[in-house]
Amino acid sequence: MLREKYMKNVLLYLETEEGYLSKSSKELIVTASNIFKNEEYNLMACTINAKETNNIKEIAPYRIKKYFRIQHQLLENYSIKSISYSIRELCVSENIDIIIFATTAKEMELAPYIATILNAGYLADCVSLEFKTNLLIAKRHIYGGKILAQMQIKTEKQVYSLRVNSTRVDPTRVDSTEKQEVNNNINLENINFIPQLSDIKNDSIVVETKLDKSRLNISDANIVVSGGKGMQEANNFKHIEILAEKLNGAVGASRAVVDAGWRPQSEQVGQTGKTISPNIYIALGISGAIQHVAGISTSKKIIAINKDENAPIFSMCDYGIVADILEILPKINKMI
């Protein structure tokens, strides 16, 4: 007699930008596919009011079995409440056990809201999620990145937000042994899901969105070139802007430099700025205070240049040069 295993259903929330999957959503798909390799887990995904065709192509190569396109008029304007209750309806109808978000500005408000209305435990901004025997263990940075905490959720229903690494999204990053099966995922079910959302009224509306498209933002960029007080004055950041442009990267800044008014808050990296995880982080004239490093510790490669050989940044980088940043930077820009 065959006994059916109890399958667990995992839902990935995929944020979209103007209807298309965002970079962090694509990274979440790859990351989650690598975590939930066990046959006992059904991977599913959902989007809110997304445009159809392009999204399917990006999800199809991975382990995702069902893709729910959640659509509703109330969801036309971003609302934490409407989105959360829509997802709750989906979770109830599809018996979802685990929901995973990426660490983005909006998802950091959606994830805990949904966890609360589902009565689910929630762990935020996990740097990793791994199975140890059958338990899902999350690792988080706490106390400004000084402590690594291992935690787990005790409730049946669980919500996580994951810090996804900024890497080129590449189908070969999914475990190669599974690649064959993954590439033939013709069993992806594409379902339109229309929530009822009865008695829900939108209580706040987005009246304007101002995107700074001229500059690459530090949260999405693969390469971030960052400057600190060692740059001496605001004007010298032009060298950093040149380097960033040559590398197709974004410009970042230390807290000191933002507080001094040399660079905008949106570029600040660190504990009271943004926590980023680029492929390459280049720290120029930055001493490496722990609050700064807290914002970049999951970067793949950290490169530092500082004229002080004892600067703490040098024990926290992969490659470095001791040099006067104002002398070496123009040279680098010429040679690169």
Place this chain on the structure above:
Amino acid sequence: MKILVCISRVPDTTASIIPNEDKHSIDENGIKYIINPYDEYAIEEALLIAAKFDASITALTVGGGQNQDVMRTALALGVHNAVIVKSELKNDSYAIAYNIAEYAKKMNPDLIILGRQSVDFDSMQIPASISAMLDIPLVSVVSKIDFVDNKLMLQRDIENGIEVIQTKLPCIISTQKGLNIPRYPKLPNILKAKKKIIEIIEFKLTENKTEILDFEILNQSRNGTMFPNTDKGIEELIRVIKN
């Protein structure tokens, strides 16, 4: 108008943090505690609003008796009432949100304002949890607040820009750095605050949904390969960047 400001007491960001033997908590000896930096913007904004609109401000924190220090600071800054929800429990964001919500249900504030996250546990979850529990709209990571007629126009940060959101009271706002410039308490007010009464109320227990398994010091160090400050060294560096 009634404003509720929620404050968290956290280790100074330069403090050395070491796990205890039990690996589930940190050694608090010698650590200087401060008001969570993001909450300072919340207190300041409440004070600015109160000055314009004749509002009363209640500051609330969930924690032990030692939280008196941050509450006295809040009183010295100008909040009218201070409340400690007494609990030795640490780091259970859900329980903290639950207790804040329970207090808010009795107080009925027009505005709840708090920092976007606390720099100890960094869960960023309390504002949204309270919003869900009270069914009051939340606008988070707010860097600008304007009252226009009966409405609130709020600017919030997203990855590559900002959004302007319109909402009305009652609502919850979580504050971002740059919202305002927090003032310092003046000495006469610090002295007066020592004599003010802080209300202590009972903590309501909730089911513990998450569990700490282990704390370890995060080793941020990397294997720094140093290149010389020569043309060859620069070439090597560029090679490493481009790969």
